[in-house]
Amino acid sequence: MSSSFGRIFRISTFGESHCAGVGVVVDGVPPRMSLSAADIQIQLDRRRPGGNKLGTERNEADQVQILSGIENGLTLGTPIGMLVKNKDQRPGDYGSMSQIPRPSHADYTYQQKYGIHASSGGGRSSARETIGRVAAGAIAEKYLYEEYGIEIVAWVSSVGDYDTNNIDMEIITRAEVDANEIRCPDTQAAEKMTGEIIAAREAKDSVGGVVSCVCRNLPAGLGEPVFDRLEAKLAHAMLSLPATKGFEIGSGFSGSRMRGSLHNDPFIQKGDRLGTTTNYSGGVQGGISNGESVYFRVAFKPPATIGQEQQTVDFSGNATILAAKGRHDPCVVPRAIPIVETMTALVLADLALIQKIRN
Amino acid sequence: MSSSFGRIFRISTFGESHCAGVGVVVDGVPPRMSLSAADIQIQLDRRRPGGNKLGTERNEADQVQILSGIENGLTLGTPIGMLVKNKDQRPGDYGSMSQIPRPSHADYTYQQKYGIHASSGGGRSSARETIGRVAAGAIAEKYLYEEYGIEIVAWVSSVGDYDTNNIDMEIITRAEVDANEIRCPDTQAAEKMTGEIIAAREAKDSVGGVVSCVCRNLPAGLGEPVFDRLEAKLAHAMLSLPATKGFEIGSGFSGSRMRGSLHNDPFIQKGDRLGTTTNYSGGVQGGISNGESVYFRVAFKPPATIGQEQQTVDFSGNATILAAKGRHDPCVVPRAIPIVETMTALVLADLALIQKIRN
């Protein structure tokens, strides 16, 4: 009973990797918004595994079908149901693994929790589950942009040991991010990251990475103390994504090494509002947006499914060797970009609508 | 409307730094538990600012009063109300700052959000707000230990640039943590950390740090996919604490630099259950506990309130100099230890009770 997220702009997702389809019901979408399937398809297409040399070869159209909540191109304020059919199921690829819980995958824990687990693919732990989130988040993004001019841009800031340099968060665009397959706008770093991913794939291995994200043009006042602080909701959203291991906002872990006299962000007048001269806070103070850009980073582990042979045990505890067949990404961060953006949008839309109560 | 946390074991906190008192209502506590104020006072005392050379000099007894939910030493299954009176209010200390939003503090954002803010102290953004959480979490801890033998131990793993070495998470105890004021069980590191905090205080400055935490003896199966994964709830809980900037579980950000063949935790038989030979996952897979120890780290920024003069502007945008008077900690991590532990307990108790539905 935890497939819902948000309080006012609230989504409920459904679907396993190999059932009839995956989808979402989005409740709380403001009425009278112009909205079409094309608005949603954009991010679904960015999320979709391409046929390129970096991603998996699974080819899924992932066309969204809007089931309800819109009439004549306008939202009614009622729940928007959306469905993406699973066309390419191929459960057989995974069949041989069903008696062996894949190391660092969720087979074992789902079995322990529910006494049953999806026999193929990852069930709800599959990345395919994120389709519903992305479809819903695309609506949230549109609302935030039209209502506030909010822009959300994520990019790959590291793969393995290769990091970006000199990304200017205040101006970076999605077009720049999408300029290469790795979705890293630092061209030199992108080249090294690509090499690392190819090397991992050739070694039948996988590699982790970090996604950075910035939100610009947020009004001050978003975030609900004390338990639904903006950063708490973002952290919750990001750590609910498959394969994530860490979240940091503003100065993050490196901020823990600083002195307050340096870390504090002094106020200055910026046009008709107060702003700050630095932004170690990452755009939040006391859990509430202050009008500066919100930025954060999310750590993704290397994917658990690898082609290499692994020494492990089956569900009965018998030693065995596992080598994954089937399709699998050597690195998830390029595809994670739209997922991080849309989850961010879900958090912000919810908090923005809640703040309307006080206006 | 976001002063509540948890779904089944659910807390609602109240109270500002300088009102009549702070407290909490805890709903969903299992009935027939033996419980007294002494059980709760232990963690409140650990949280309380001591009169020592590291903490603030504010002296508050912080005696908890149980208002309801217990009869003859047993819980009734009904809400437990708890109150800690504010004895030492001294709002005058802060009076001079009320027209100047403190840099990196919540004065400005609360004013933007609510159109009003507590004239003294930090209101709800004060660390004093955490008293209700700690009181509630102490009940959760007791439940988890009695029902499952779960042990939760946190410690200071860094202050500024000084880090611990060689902490064995599987055996570390609270007694070892409390053996020094800094709550760092690595004696050599503790000495350097103490020096750093004293140096910061003498410079009228502050310094950040990192708290580590381990949860032992968790049963497999806790955590609710997809949005209430164990790590998502922990991240939410930790980032809801004042002054936090980051969270990582298991391998965390360093895991993003690894290859899957190393990062994967192979299964082996451990007694009557499956376990893993390594634990890069941090005890969770697919958002569900796997029976191994859960461990994570939380980054705290340097406190925003410092005695040094800071160039900033007042609410009207006029340039001014601010130098905080009043009491303030140069470093929060030693006092954060019981807060991190009890917030962890709140997350685990909630997830453990939810999992009972499936038994």
Place this chain on the structure above:
Amino acid sequence: MSSSFGRIFRISTFGESHCAGVGVVVDGVPPRMSLSAADIQIQLDRRRPGGNKLGTERNEADQVQILSGIENGLTLGTPIGMLVKNKDQRPGDYGSMSQIPRPSHADYTYQQKYGIHASSGGGRSSARETIGRVAAGAIAEKYLYEEYGIEIVAWVSSVGDYDTNNIDMEIITRAEVDANEIRCPDTQAAEKMTGEIIAAREAKDSVGGVVSCVCRNLPAGLGEPVFDRLEAKLAHAMLSLPATKGFEIGSGFSGSRMRGSLHNDPFIQKGDRLGTTTNYSGGVQGGISNGESVYFRVAFKPPATIGQEQQTVDFSGNATILAAKGRHDPCVVPRAIPIVETMTALVLADLALIQKIRN
């Protein structure tokens, strides 16, 4: 953002009367339940408007499609998505009414609330919205019967001024209820009710009625004081149904006229549990089931859409005459039977799962 119901067994419905389809996501269904579309279709078929002389002539197959959450005939414990396509949309029938808010219908209030309303049919206020509830409730019913032997039976107890007599709630079955079209197991009353409905239809009018419902074999202990008392949740569920105006449990309004010495239900030993000699309480005390049968009554107003000419005004306030074309039921209570039953099941399944936390 209020298309969800339940805390643990939680449903989220979507769909208007004339969009692509209506459906539901059911979260919290216990894992490892045997479940097929046929289990759900039973109540959908009972809910469906028949081609008979009492109901509307709209012919909709209303075949449910299960989208997720089930594998090899067993529930996975993950969300179950279900969809029923809208085949017979005919929006033109309603087109002429779009500028005139139908008296006692929701056109005007939806427009006031959202600034927009579905141009045809009733949008979300249409009885068609209840399809999602019924599909979800059919799962809840199956769970309750298999886990506890709980039986839920509803019947028509009045239409207009015609009331049932001598219904024995402890033994009445659905087969007896379905023995006639009016779903009234008192044959003599059923005949009069049928006459009343036909008379109303011939007068291009409509008529109200009352549905009674009994739940047998409930264990003691269901219901959550103080705000989620069993009767409060049932009242909430029933008054959330279109066209309902009243709810009473046990002695209900007539109980308000009694003395306590008569109304009190004395305890006696019944097998291995305590029972009561009378049941004015309706199976609940202090909001918690006591092991006796729970029974209640729900009042339905006459349908607002009638063929008679009505003097009213359009949205601009201009006087006009409205006479509904299109299909419409002269009386909703026969079709409301499975809706009342399945909403009851949703309430009980949720409370039964919550009570498991204490076992």
Place this chain on the structure above:
Amino acid sequence: MSSSFGRIFRISTFGESHCAGVGVVVDGVPPRMSLSAADIQIQLDRRRPGGNKLGTERNEADQVQILSGIENGLTLGTPIGMLVKNKDQRPGDYGSMSQIPRPSHADYTYQQKYGIHASSGGGRSSARETIGRVAAGAIAEKYLYEEYGIEIVAWVSSVGDYDTNNIDMEIITRAEVDANEIRCPDTQAAEKMTGEIIAAREAKDSVGGVVSCVCRNLPAGLGEPVFDRLEAKLAHAMLSLPATKGFEIGSGFSGSRMRGSLHNDPFIQKGDRLGTTTNYSGGVQGGISNGESVYFRVAFKPPATIGQEQQTVDFSGNATILAAKGRHDPCVVPRAIPIVETMTALVLADLALIQKIRN
């Protein structure tokens, strides 16, 4: 875990009849409202058992203490904690009953649910629990009146078989209601009701009654389809009160006997809005307020605690005679008036704040 009510204007109550105190945390109160203890005490005083010939003789000052959320007479937008101490505990009065579950009281069901029950008084099932609701609801009332001019007036409309006549809901005031002890503004009926209550008390018996309530000046648009319809939330709120057995809105059960041509409320222009010529709907259509007065009725059973001897069994099933000692009301409806009003205010304030999201 169900001692909370509301989504945005959200209350969490605590306290048993004989613990240290009863109270409430109110989250979501709009900031910058003028508010003092006196604003709250008004309804607490109306709720308090008087020393008069109709009520119990228990004398409790029931002075509310505001713990948090207000500074300099203005709300901060943060949680408002409130406490009323239990001064007059006298648990001994009930001691003799602890082995015998009182017929139609909650002793037995609490024991079945929790495996424990408060040894004296009714614990959480006591009417004393409603103090927290009333304190919170008084804030909601003040907000609704100041923001919208909403007036909520309840009165006793029947006691036993004695009913009111000729109450004009559009103009009745609280002053008129409070003009007599029975809180029935129909003087002749009030006299008969008083006689009935005295007769019941002299017979060591109790008697039920009905409370009516009207809400005037509601804006159109309040109520959230489909599950949080205005009438569904009101029904939930009312049936969550101790001793309630029924709820009806507008035409209610009598409406189920009507034809649609009579029951429909035709629209007319009323000033600058549409209104209706009749109001059988009770001010709601499709679960949303339409701008007409909302009115409803609540049935209360006769109190279960009576002085007469009752044949029953103890917890072990042994036959016994029970005759209640201690204080007890022969009829609860006069004291229920402020409770019904404040619960209504809680529902409306929550829905009004939610609707702000769409403005």
